[in-house]
Amino acid sequence: MNRPVLWLGLLLGCLLAAGGFYAWSKAIPYDEVVDRGPSPQAQANPYLAAEHFLRQQGQSVEHLNSLEHLASLPSKGSSLLLLSERSNMPPRKVEQLLAWTKAGGHLLLVAEAIWDEETQASGDLLLDRLQLRQRFSENLNQPTPPPKRSKPDLTRLYIDNQTAPAFFSFDTDFHLVDPRHLARFSANSAKASHLMQLNLGQGKVTVITDSELWKNPTIGLHDNAWLLWYLTQGTGVTLLSNNATEDLFSLLLRYFPQALVALAALILLGLWKVGMRLGPTRAPAPKARRQLQEHLKASADFLLRRSGQNSLLLALQRDILRSARRRHPGFEHLNIDEQTQALERLTHHPAAIISQALGPLPAKRLSNVDFSRQVAYLQTLRNAL
Numbered sequence: 001m002n003r004p005v006l007w008l009g010l011l012l013g014c015l016l017a018a019g020g021f022y023a024w025s026k027a028i029p030y031d032e033v034v035d036r037g038p039s040p041q042a043q044a045n046p047y048l049a050a051e052h053f054l055r056q057q058g059q060s061v062e063h064l065n066s067l068e069h070l071a072s073l074p075s076k077g078s079s080l081l082l083l084s085e086r087s088n089m090p091p092r093k094v095e096q097l098l099a100w101t102k103a104g105g106h107l108l109l110v111a112e113a114i115w116d117e118e119t120q121a122s123g124d125l126l127l128d129r130l131q132l133r134q135r136f137s138e139n140l141n142q143p144t145p146p147p148k149r150s151k152p153d154l155t156r157l158y159i160d161n162q163t164a165p166a167f168f169s170f171d172t173d174f175h176l177v178d179p180r181h182l183a184r185f186s187a188n189s190a191k192a193s194h195l196m197q198l199n200l201g202q203g204k205v206t207v208i209t210d211s212e213l214w215k216n217p218t219i220g221l222h223d224n225a226w227l228l229w230y231l232t233q234g235t236g237v238t239l240l241s242n243n244a245t246e247d248l249f250s251l252l253l254r255y256f257p258q259a260l261v262a263l264a265a266l267i268l269l270g271l272w273k274v275g276m277r278l279g280p281t282r283a284p285a286p287k288a289r290r291q292l293q294e295h296l297k298a299s300a301d302f303l304l305r306r307s308g309q310n311s312l313l314l315a316l317q318r319d320i321l322r323s324a325r326r327r328h329p330g331f332e333h334l335n336i337d338e339q340t341q342a343l344e345r346l347t348h349h350p351a352a353i354i355s356q357a358l359g360p361l362p363a364k365r366l367s368n369v370d371f372s373r374q375v376a377y378l379q380t381l382r383n384a385l
Contacts, residue, residue: 038216047214057229057233059235059237063238063239070097073238079237079238080108081108082110083108087112087124089125094129097126103203106203111132115135127207131179134174136175154168155167156187157187157195157227166223166227167223168194169218169222170195174192175193175194176193176196195208309366309371316379320357324385327385328342328346340358343358346385358381
């Protein structure tokens with residue numbers, strides 16, 4: 001290696017080292033927080049933060065997927081939170097819940113339906129049994145505007161021996177009504193009441209207008225978390241996450257509607273494929289397939305099977321007598337012998353054939369040969385007239 005190249009390499013190395021040292025001396029380290037959104041656990045459970053908060057207060061928190069396991073849950077020392085939808089709850093489950101509460105449990109539920117004055121019911125079986133009603137706040141009669149307060153959109157709860165109330169972010173569009181004045185206490189906003197608690201047997205029931213204040217995004221606001229602890233303090237908490245078990249089709253319709261549409265289209269295509277012809281198309285039969293003789297024979301066979309031999313023979317005899325009356329006026333007033341003689345002159349057939357053809361019909365069924373012979377006699381006489 002020649003000397004100029006060596007010096008050039010050393011110079012470049014020194015320059016790079018000096019530049020790196022300068023950049024390192026001027027660099028300022030910093031921490032960057034990347035918000036990746038809620039965790040999968042938080043997305044699957046909207047009350048995950050509430051559960052963590054209660055556990056931090058030393059309370060046990062469990063889950064029930066249905067009311068079938070309610071029998072194993074002790075009443076005393078337990079709080080059951082019905083925060084999910086329960087429109088399909090049957091009356092039997094309502095009675096089971098009320099019996100559990102009367103035995104000493106604490107039932108906390110969300111009022112789901114609006115009271116209907118016409119039907120005198122709301123459709124929420126559990127709320128109607130507790131004789132509480134939910135209305136829209138905008139329909140309340142307020143002749144005078146409520147006094148101005150510092151936080152008009154928040155719900156307040158005054159605790160004994162406390163001068164300042166606790167504040168909660170209930171939805172102020174709804175209002176609870178206690179027509180029988182059974183509630184022990186209530187929490188009110190500037191517009192309406194949003195929380196009521198009443199005794200039921202040895203237990204108690206707490207009714208709220210909504211549970212949004214305890215979900216992950218809002219439980220940390222105001223005194224929302226404190227209210228949850230205050231209502232359930234000293235008890236184990238059980239959350240009923242799905243108290244109205246849905247069938248498989250309902251779940252598929254809710255979460256996989258596109259899959260159901262694709263399945264229906266696949267079934268229709270399969271039926272269309274099965275219904276396709278696999279062979280050549282059959283030519284339509286000609287309209288004039290049968291001759292008149294074939295139609296007449298088929299009609300005679302049908303009448304023979306349906307009405308019997310005597311009906312056909314009797315029809316031919318009547319046809320002959322009708323033709324004779326037309327050819328010989330007064331024929332119907334002649335006696336048998338005179339009619340036979342008149343038919344001899346008109347048909348030029350002997351009296352034996354005439355008597356054989358127009359004689360009384362046999363009671364028993366004739367053989368095929370005798371029946372054909374008798375029909376031949378009658379057709380011969382009719383053709384001669």
